[in-house]
Structures are given as C-alpha cells and as structure tokens.
Amino acid sequence: MTPVFYILAILTLAGGLAAVTLKNTVHCALALTVAFAGLALFFLQLDAQFAGFAQILIYIGAVAILVVFAILLTRSSEAEASGGILSRHWLAGLIIAAAVFAVLGWAILRGAQALPQESAVPAVTVHQIGTALMGRYVLPLEIVALLLTSALIGAVIVAMHEKESAK
Amino acid sequence: MLGEGLLKGLAETARNFAGSFVSEERLTTVQYPEERVAPIENTRDFPFLVYDGDDWHAGMRCVACQICEKECPPKCIYIEKSKDKKPDYVGKPQIYPARFDIDISVCMSCQICVEVCPFEAIKMDTQFELSTADRFGGLLLDKQQLAKSNEYYHEIHPTEAAEVDARLAEEKAKTEAKARAAAAAAAAKAGAPAPAAKAAPAVDKPAAVPKSADLAAPVPKPSENKPESPAKPDQGGAPDS
C-alpha cells in the first residue's frame, strides 16, 4: 500500500463519485473517463503494461467517446436533472449496493488468502498474452470476435433501416 | 487507374514549387511597396484639375460652370465662383473657382464629372496612395491639391491627353479661322474705323499657345459678330456662363 496506490485510489473513487453525483450528464461522462484513467494507472502500477495501455486505448479512446455520443445524440444534456440527484427509492438502492459490495469484498479477500505469497509479481509480457490467446483461450477469442462482428452488423442494419424508413 | 489523378496533382504542385524559384511566370508576386506595378492607362482613381503652362492658378482650365457639381452622384464636389474675373492663360478674363473642393472619401470614381465637363478641365488621376491619419480634413482636397499640370496629364493618360489636345487645338484653329474671317470681313466692311478695334481680338488669337482654353475666344464673339452673322452655331459648344 504505497502512497502511489492511495493517490490513485482517491483519483478513481473521486471520478466514480463525481460520475454519479454531478448534475450535467456530460460532466458525468468526463468524470467516468477520469475513473477509467485511474484504473489504467492501477494496471500500470501492477506492471501489467498491456492491460493498462489497452484500458486507455479502449476505454478512454472508444468507450468514453461512445458514452458521450450516446448522451449527445439523445439530447438529454439539455435538460438539467431536476429534483436532486437521489432517486425516490434511495434506501432500497443503498441496501442492494451494500449487499453487492459485501459479496465482492468477501470473494476478493477469500481469494487473496488462497494466493501464494510471492515477493514480486512476474511481468506478463505481450508475447505470453499472445501465446495464451492463440493457444489456451482461442475459443473465447473467436466467440468474442463473433460477438463483436454481430454487433457491428447489427449497428449497420439498424442505421440502414433508419435511413430507409426516413425516406 | 485509381490514384493517377492524385499523382498528377502532386507533380503539378511540385512543378510550381520548383519553378517558383527559377521562372518569372511561376512567381508573379510584386513585392509592394518596394516594387510597384505601373498602372495601365485606363486607371482611374480620383479627379484632378488640369492647368496649362506653369502657373497653376493662372492656367487652370476650370471656369466654375458647376456642371460637375450638379452631376456628381454623391455630391462630393463643392464649388464657389469668384466674384471677379481673372485673366486665364490666354489672357482672356474668366470667372474662376474661388473654391473647388472634392471630398475623396465620398468620391466613387464614376468619372461622370469628367464626362460632362465641357472645358476638359477635370480629369481622372491614377494616384491611390492617399491615406492620411486625418480622416476628415486630410481627405478633403482643395483647389491647390487638385491642380496638376497638363504635362502630368500627358504622363498618366497619354492617348487621352493627346486626343484632348488635338481637339482643343482644332477648336482653337476653327475659332481663329472664324475670327480671322470675321475680322477680314469687318475690316473689308467697316474700312478705316473698324481695324483698330477688331485688330485687338484678332491679334490675340495667333498669340495663344495651341492647347490653351481658347474657348475663351468665342465668348466675346457673339457680341462682336452680331452685326455680321446673326446666328452662330458654336464650334466648341461654349455655353454662356
């Protein structure tokens, strides 16, 4: 638990909190981007270079943009959220969130006890990731590729369909 | 082939780039204000008043007829006639403009004043570097600033000036011929008493330099020639001022 860890933790948590509490939706999206950046820095701090840079490239470079486009194209940023940020059923939400957090925390702590205590985490090189993806995990890779392709085709069909119906 | 047009375009630009260092036609920039392009002859910017001879005041062709003032669309000319007459370049007493102001911030260079002037007194200049720091007074040109010599007019608009001079000389020659004919007729008719009086205006005309405002000559003519020829369709269109 080095000072760097604490700084990054504060950054990520602040980003996450801001993402749910800010009124302006686009501000929330930008705060979410800060949270993503914090996560990427965590990965880098743990020497997982590929994961960290892929996080930046994909989450900040594509997912955040997607979120922002979605906000803009649905024009909800014009109307400022009125009536406070808390919904009416905030108590139920709090209980459910606490329950999920408890489950996650228990799972992580129990899993951490089961890990062998090593002095240093071996750096996973890109070569190893590549070999693993093409060897042991090739089936999940291909399934994910199929999923992405179907999403792409679906997006194109939806967009084309809209164009035709607009005619 | 796809991409052929792109390569041709790139070649053209490269030719321009390389050529701009060596050939004149690929770099046609004139570095103003160190170099200037000479204005072509039909350039027109703002009007100026032509004078003949050396004295701008005495030789000015303008007789304050105020036609240009009336015709000017934005009314940028302001003329005040003089109370007296002063001898012009030829020696003829003429009304002259006591004040002739043109506001060049208003002038739109339409050249109407030049087109209507019967005395070829106002012409278009080619100067455009007239900016001053004084936005109002500095752009109001008075008579002295507007007066430029006939030699200058020849420099800036050679063919036009030559044509104007030819026309004026021709009119002058015609009026001289008429005056000589009238003098001869009067001399023949009146015999002894007339020549002394008639000789004076007849003597004036040969002394006039060919390009002067010799339309001054016809002006006393109607009064003089009334006994000889009642109707005198005018040669140079000299209106009564």
Place this chain on the structure above:
Amino acid sequence: MIERLDQIFILLRDWLVHFLPANWQAVVATVLNVVAIIAVFPTLFALVTVMERKGLGRMQNRFGPNRVGPYGLFQPVADGIKALTKEDVVPFRADTIVHFVAPLVLVVAVFMGFSVLPMGRNMVLADMDAGLLFFFAMGASTELSVFMAGWSSRNKYSLLGAMRAVAQMISYEVPLLMSGLAVVMISGSLTLSKIVEAQNRYTFGLPHWYVFTPWGFAGLVLFSIAAMAETNRSPFDLPEGESELVAGYFTEYSGFKFALFFLGEYVGMFSIAGMGATLFLGGWSAPLAILNWVPSWIWFFGKLMIAMCLFIWIRGTMPRLRQDQLMNFAWKFVIPMTLVNLFVAALWRFVGPGWARWVVCWAILIAFYVLMGQTILRRRGLGPRSYRYAE
C-alpha cells in the same frame, strides 16, 4: 569521435548529472530528457509553421511570409506575441472548466506520445515493452479533448465540428493501428527500439527498412493516410476547415488557448510522423551502410522533416474531402487494404526468404489495389461529364 557525436546528447546529459549525489541522478536525468523534448519540439513546431506557409505559398505561385526577419523566419515569434496578447474570450454560457481543460488535455496527451519514440541510438525517454500500444493509447486520448473543446463552447457549429472530428478520428484509428500491426507481426515485438534495431541491418549496403518490402510500402502509404486523418490535416481537415465551420471545434477559442490547439495539432503531426519513420523507415538508421558516420539523430529528424514536407505538399495539392467521402474512404477502401496488407505480411513471413515471396506479395497487393480501384470507379460512374442545358 563519430561515436561521441552520435551520442553527444546522452554524454551531455550524463555530464550535467554527474555533479549531483547518486540517488538524485536518475530523477534529474529523466527530467533533463523531458526538458529536452519540451524544448526541441515546440521550436521545431515554430520552424515548421513558417516552412509550411512558405512552402504552400511557393506551390501557389506566391511568396510566403517574408517581412518578419530574413526570409520570414521570425514569423512564429510575431505569431506567438499575437497569440499571447489577444484577449481570451470565453463565451458566457460556456462550460468554463471543461473549456479551460480541453487544450491542456490535448497538449499533455500529444507530448506523452514522444516518450516512446527512439530519436537516436539509446535516445528513448521511456523504453517500454508495449511502447507502440502506449503511443496509440495517447493518440486515442486526443479525441476526447477534441470532443471536450467542441461541446464546452455551447456552439452548435463547434459541436458539429467536434462530432465530425471525433467520428473521423475513430474511423481512422483502425487503419492506423492495423498498418502498424503488420510491422509488429514481422518484427515480433511492440517495443519501438527493438523494431528499429530489426531494421538497422544492411545487405549489400542497402538497409532492411520495412518500406522496401511490399507490405511495408503499402503499410507506409496507408499509415500516412491514416496519420493525416488522425491529426485533422488536409485533405481531411473538414472539422477545422476555415471555409466550412469557421474553425470547427475550436471556434470559440482565442489567444493562447488557440495557440495551444495549434501547437497540439502540429506536435501531434510530428509524433505520428516520428512513429511512421520508426515503424517503416528505420527510425534512426542510415539509408546506406556507408553513411553510418552521420549521427543517428540527424537521420531521425531528417526523416521527420521529409514527412513534414510530404504533409505540406499534400496539403497544397488536394482539395478537402467531404465528411461522407472521408468516411467512405476509410471504411470501404483503407480498411480492406490494411486487412489485405496484414495477410500479405503474414504470407511474407511464412513463405520464407527468397525471391518467391517478393513476387507473390507484390502481385497480391497490386491485384487487390487495381480490383478495388476498378470497383470504386465503376460504382461511382466517373467519366467525362455530360451537360444538360436549360432549354
């Protein structure tokens, strides 16, 4: 002696640092490296702005700026003074924090990209294992700043420009990455210094640069196209075209913030050109083995300047692409070409050395290019125009 000239900056830094106690040396050395990058690239930016204006002028049959200083070389100083002394106008309803932060994010993301470029032998700021990925990750972060700039101005036209710019940048990320991917496949690592080392070999005096291979040549062309589109450079500068949307997403920026955007754009151009030089043109290696006595950083910056000249040349030649033409070009031409390029690179590796692979690879690339060309031209029905006059 040649060695020392080649490593002169490293030696200079080490000499400056050895005065300090041992545990400070590493930190100060890194700081000096960073200072060097921050000093060199903005100066180069100033030089390139003048070069661009004069180059464009000459291509358009006119002088460029030639009043300030000899041959106009002090023009950037005049521009800098102008940018600094202009009033910083922020629209009343603009989002002040986001408006302020957007140029900062752009400049930071763009300068981070320089930390992995090998600018000479042993002259990398941070020799990371996944250096290439880091570079592209930083490139992706610039899109976010473009969007922030456009949105925070509360101006419909800025927003339009920002959306177009982001759509363009996302579309061209894919060919940018994939043309770099062929290089990664062949050289076997994401580390940029290793990629340059792999190209630093010579046969018969000619270098092993990847651009001399079929897939490398196609890769460089596709990389340049994608690089021009990523940095919003003509002919892909619709988002910031002056006649289109005033200035697009940075309409509402004035004074120093505009200068920062301008700086960010040009420095982004440098970093992407540097990346292209590293991946395809051999980075800091010399073109012929006998020219190895010239210092390596001179070769790197020379290639960078040649890439700049190419960018300026293309800017002066081609008209701007319309948004739909741009996107069509990306998705329907460039991406299929990059996929074929990847396939050809794989074929190159598995056919093995010899003359066979040259023939096969060139044949596939040229055949595919001609096929695509025919399809596109036929579909568009280009030909001599037919005119219909009003009767």
